[in-house]
Amino acid sequence: MTKKLYDFDGHRSTFEATVLSCEKAEKGWRVTLDQTAFFPEGGGQKADPGTLGGIEVLDVQIENGEIFHLLPSPLPAGKTVHGAIDYETRFHRMQNHSGEHIVSGLIHTLFGYENVGFHMGSECVTVDYSGELSEEQLARVEMLANRAVWENREIRIEYPAPEALETIPYRSKLDLKDDVRIVTIEGYDICACCAPHVSHTGEIGVIKLLEAIRYKGGTRLNMLCGFDALADYNEKYRVLRKISNRLSAKQSEAFEAVLRLEEEIAAQKNSLYFLKKSLIEAKIAAMKETAGSICLFEESLETDSMRRLANEGAQRCGGICIVLSGSDQKGYSFIAASRNVPLREEARKLAAALSGKGGGSDEMIQGRISASRKEIEAYFGRSAHATEKS
Numbered sequence: 350m351t352k353k354l355y356d357f358d359g360h361r362s363t364f365e366a367t368v369l370s371c372e373k374a375e376k377g378w379r380v381t382l383d384q385t386a387f388f389p390e391g392g393g394q395k396a397d398p399g400t401l402g403g404i405e406v407l408d409v410q411i412e413n414g415e416i417f418h419l420l421p422s423p424l425p426a427g428k429t430v431h432g433a434i435d436y437e438t439r440f441h442r443m444q445n446h447s448g449e450h451i452v453s454g455l456i457h458t459l460f461g462y463e464n465v466g467f468h469m470g471s472e473c474v475t476v477d478y479s480g481e482l483s484e485e486q487l488a489r490v491e492m493l494a495n496r497a498v499w500e501n502r503e504i505r506i507e508y509p510a511p512e513a514l515e516t517i518p519y520r521s522k523l524d525l526k527d528d529v530r531i532v533t534i535e536g537y538d539i540c541a542c543c544a545p546h547v548s549h550t551g552e553i554g555v556i557k558l559l560e561a562i563r564y565k566g567g568t569r570l571n572m573l574c575g576f577d578a579l580a581d582y583n584e585k586y587r588v589l590r591k592i593s594n595r596l597s598a599k600q601s602e603a604f605e606a607v608l609r610l611e612e613e614i615a616a617q618k619n620s621l622y623f624l625k626k627s628l629i630e631a632k633i634a635a636m637k638e639t640a641g642s643i644c645l646f647e648e649s650l651e652t653d654s655m656r657r658l659a660n661e662g663a664q665r666c667g668g669i670c671i672v673l674s675g676s677d678q679k680g681y682s683f684i685a686a687s688r689n690v691p692l693r694e695e696a697r698k699l700a701a702a703l704s705g706k707g708g709g710s711d712e713m714i715q716g717r718i719s720a721s722r723k724e725i726e727a728y729f730g731r732s733a734h735a736t737e738k739s
């Protein structure tokens with residue numbers, strides 16, 4: 350069994366150890382040591398990153414009490430090696446994990462709910478509770494949890510004897526009776542847990558509860574602690590400052606400023622709608638009767654308006670009225686209407702002449718054309734097709 354140096358000292362970042370075994374594995378070499386500071390993946394927390402004998406540790410797993418370090422190259426058995434965990438990552442995780450214990454302990458004491466799922470992701474810590482929690486309840490938990498930080502309580506680690514364990518009212522009851530590691534935060538929480546923790550709650554810095562959603566009859570809560578909470582605050586502050594500067598509003602009034610902006614946009618959309626409508630009417634009024642075709646290039650018209658123009662044009666021409674929108678580079682989308690030319694047949698001709706794609710009825714077709722404006726105008730201006738410039 351590997352001696353777990355992180356067990357009683359979460360702050361231990363370097364150590365010397367003897368290599369007990371080194372076996373070839375699928376993706377590298379599995380190394381066991383007489384002792385290690387590397388926390389193996391478990392209970393929703395990833396393995397510690399770091400180096401062993403100067404070699405990067407890819408993963409750390411525990412199987413039947415034996416801790417395996419996965420390395421990209423071998424280390425000779427019997428050799429004494431220097432190990433170093435990435436302490437920065439370890440400390441962030443300890444802040445988050447110890448903070449989670451306080452929050453889960455409070456929720457258990459105040460509302461009787463269990464922690465039924467724990468995951469320490471790269472974005473935040475996610476915990477599932479067995480009951481629904483209101484915003485007010487969570488606000489109370491957050492305040493009390495931060496009070497626990499300010500009180501700088503000791504976080505005690507112990508392995509009680511089986512008979513003593515029976516008398517301890519701890520969370521996360523396991524079937525195991527031996528080697529149960531109990532993490533106690535006096536006045537706040539007693540929990541069975543195998544992960545490294547900070548030694549005093551003051552090290553957690555701050556506990557921030559983020560969004561909570563209803564999940565499987567309970568609550569899924571995201572939270573951040575310590576450095577990660579500060580980084581999150583900095584990021585949110587940076588974004589809010591940019592938004593409020595852009596809106597020329599105080600940060601506390603940015604939301605109201607966004608609402609005003611939305612109202613302005615809605616009003617402008619409304620007037621734009623009426624402007625476009627009168628523009629279409631003007632275009633229709635300006636259409637001349639022709640025996641040939643009408644070819645209109647229009648920017649930023651909705652499909653409905655394009656259809657309307659095509660229909661109106663079809664009534665005023667002997668050929669086809671085609672309305673196009675797009676550019677030579679990206680191609681054109683089109684709607685075409687006609688009273689006299691069967692358009693399904695015309696769609697096949699368009700495909701051949703202008704790399705057109707599309708379909709519809711004999712009275713109306715729509716699709717795309719991959720040709721230049723010049724080519725399109727030439728096509729519809731030919732023989733029976735007369736072009737009307739927009």
Ligand SMILES: [Zn+2]
Pocket residue numbers: 446450540541542543544
């Ligand atoms: Zn834990």
